[in-house]
Amino acid sequence: MAIGVGGRFDIAIWFLEHGYTYNLLGLAKTAEGRAVTRNQPYKEKFIDMLTEKGIQFPVTDVYKELHKYRELPPGAMQDIVYGRKDCRDFPLKPGRYNDRTCWGGEMPSGSRKQQNEL
Structure with a gap:
């Protein structure tokens, strides 16, 4: 507590x-x-x-899976776990967009026009 x-x-x-x-x-x-x-x-x-x-850190799923969604240099995870850095301090991997979460959102497939037709 x-x-x-x-x-x-x-x-x-x-x-x-x-x-x-x-x-x-x-x-x-x-x-x-x-x-x-x-x-x-x-x-x-x-x-x-x-x-x-x-x-063994990281212990939360958000941070355990972070390497799949963000470009993390060596040692970055320890800085995130300690709280020295935020997950959003690191760039998203290609194919993801910034939705203000640690993982980012997955880019929709197809063009905007195709998305509007659905």
């Missing part, structure tokens, strides 16, 4: 340091999707701690 509501990764770190082990995958999913500003170093430390406990 400390992560989801307030982005308080410092509290989540304290719990991990004191033996908390319940639903680490759920915590990882919440952490991966949570944007932070001043608590960024705590988020990165928390993700590193979860990685040490065996959680």
Whole structure:
């Protein structure tokens, strides 16, 4: 709850340091999707701690499949997981258009005229 509501990764770190082990995958999913500003170093430390406990990032389907839809250079996924970068910071692969989501929309086949005739 400390992560989801307030982005308080410092509290989540304290719990991990004191033996908390319940639903680490759920915590990882919440952490991966949570944007932070001043608590960024705590988020990165928390993700590193979860990685040490065996959680493999990315954990959400959006980020696991991102390489299929965006041009990601080596190391980019870690920046996205940490929250240093946004998925939309990277160009879409050919055949996709910007619909403001991480994956982008699939370009319709055929010309505009053909689409209007359907």
